[in-house]
Amino acid sequence: MYKKEEVILKVEKVNLTYDQPILRDVSFVVYNITRPNMLQGQVVSLVGRSGIGKTQLFKILAGLNKPNSGEVKIGSDLHPVVAGEVGVVPQNYILFNHRTILENLKIGANSSAAKLNDKAKLELINDYANKFGLKEHLKKYPMQLSGGQRQRVSIIQQILTGNRFILLDEPFSGLDPVIKDRVVELLISISTLDEQNTLVLVSHDIENAFAISDTAFILANQEHNFGSTITETIDLIEMGFCWDPEIKKNKDFQELVTQMKYRM
């Protein structure tokens, strides 16, 4: 049982051209999905091959870059996105290397719209650190952590800002299969922290992206047209592949993944 409520993210005919067209008429919407008696955020994937323009679209969605035409609107009032309204977790998990993990997280908490006192901020940070296995690393510097740990810090830093939309660029890139499974678990747990939490994964890893998404958008080139666009929308809830922790073992799911790999 689930319901697709109002639109909370709308991408309208986004075009981006540098020397040549990169993105062409990219349009898609993300709905607020609700399930009775549980917190259910949204996880959507933008899947495409390397070099297709995913990172450019990622920056436009975050409000960091402006498209040549088109618009990205977010929130229940669908206002144009502004940098700072969407959390960003880049592929290489950029953090402030001159600050400890605790200080990095404090910066996230300080930029939150909800004005908390220092004690409340610290409690919140400790709470997240406990939940995501970072408690013993709070006094360390980012360079002392592994890639997976830095990714968690980066995600928590963005959550602490109070942003409900979080973009993750290639969250599975360069990770071994065991860590990938942990990232999948982590993202699921973040999406269910709050009803409004919306994760947008930009990835070329079809299997893992599909395994945690409720909707996937395929970004690809079309014949006789320059620039990539959304060529397909896959409703993974309708297909019965959503919210199942064991979905990767499902034969039909694996068939879908194989088909998508072939088509891309």
Add this chain to the structure above:
Amino acid sequence: MNSLKNLFTPLISISNRTFSILAIINILIAGALWQVFATGGLIPTPAKIGESFFKIIGSASFFDNLFISITLTLKGMGYSIIIALLISYLSTIPFFNPLAKFIIKCRYLTLTGLIFLFTLLTSNGHDLKMSLLIFGIVPFFVTSFLSILDSINEQEYELCKTLRMNNWQTLWEVIIVGRLDQVFEVMRQNFAIAWMMITMVEGLSMSEGGLGTMLIKSNKYIDLGTVFSILIIIFSIGVCFDFLLKQLRIWFFPYTKLQIKK
């Protein structure tokens, strides 16, 4: 046999102990060759330099001169760092950017040609030395520091935007606080320039004394044993300061230890 072969193989890591042993062996070989080939010639032998070295150390004026040179260098470095950092930070503001670009280009101005101008602009020998030191250091300091700022990953600025920082907060976090450790590194590199320049500027106004004055006087009387001894003293002090600044960087900014490749 294998470890001996490693000493002559490229891109091989060696322990600190091995490095120290190699350094001592190199010095001993160089010293022995020097002693053999310099005997009877104009160039003083290591033994003669050693003799002059202890004579200089024992002289009453040596520590006064040393103090004068170190004070002048540190004072010059202090002023230069303040000026150079101000110019570097201001370069992030478009209005001041051309000024920073001009300062960088001043590296190509020769100091010798500007001595007369600085003599006119300053009221005494001390100020002349100080202004030449500052003018010599600032363009190199700004060049090094701006190249550090240029190499900052664009994503670091984007992170600030996603954390809702305004441009002033970003300047503070990424450029001022975030690169403070690198200021120490640039300072270390530029201390070498300052220390190298000190003997030159001290020669322009010898009334205050200093190691440069001692060096020029010894050169004048072709007292090469003393000249080489002073050079060794200048070199050793420079190396000590280099080590000290490196340690201070690690002490003040412990995270740099994680980034420095040994």
